[in-house]
Amino acid sequence: AQKITQTQPGMFVQEKEAVTLDCTYDTSDPSYGLFWYKQPSSGEMIFLIYQGSYDQQNATEGRYSLNFQKARKSANLVISASQLGDSAMYFCAMSANDYKLSFGAGTTVTVRA
């Protein structure tokens, strides 16, 4: 069974600083994908970034980067230069086959001015 663990229920970060959100996963499948989604207070789910298990380089999308450490089974999200609009809940997710996507419990980020 797939399992995603996000150990930080909530975090505060100062505007313009970087923040790292932790995510560890557990799977026996050699091929899998890792995802991060953002959920602002309005409730919608916004896709941020994707990392495939065979990708050689860490994924980056603008201010978002995924620190993928395969041996440690971790896929931490780094948000650089935090903005007030980054305040939201962030979910790590994994798919080890094409059809089932498992989510972590989420981390709430609050950006302070």
Added chain:
Amino acid sequence: EAQVTQNPRYLITVTGKKLTVTCSQNMNHEYMSWYRQDPGLGLRQIYYSMNVEVTDKGDVPEGYKVSRKEKRNFPLILESPSPNQTSLYFCASSLDGTANTGELFFGEGSRLTVL
């Protein structure tokens, strides 16, 4: 505009009264899925569908039914709702699955309260 549309967005109902939450996507996606979101538990997959007439259980299918008669629609049916089904529900779709494309398109969510 490419989108996943859920209805209703908000619903308060009573125990045992059958209800259906509709989901429709206009992107010709093969894959569709339902999730429920509860505090501290993240999103949990209820059912998914790989294509028309092909559905399978997710992690928490008890108390729910789905059907996929058309590619664009994937309704979620609660035959006899109970208070433990009070939750925020999301429908999502992707072109051919989850791990391959890297992106799941989500609907705006349906907040269901069962009294």
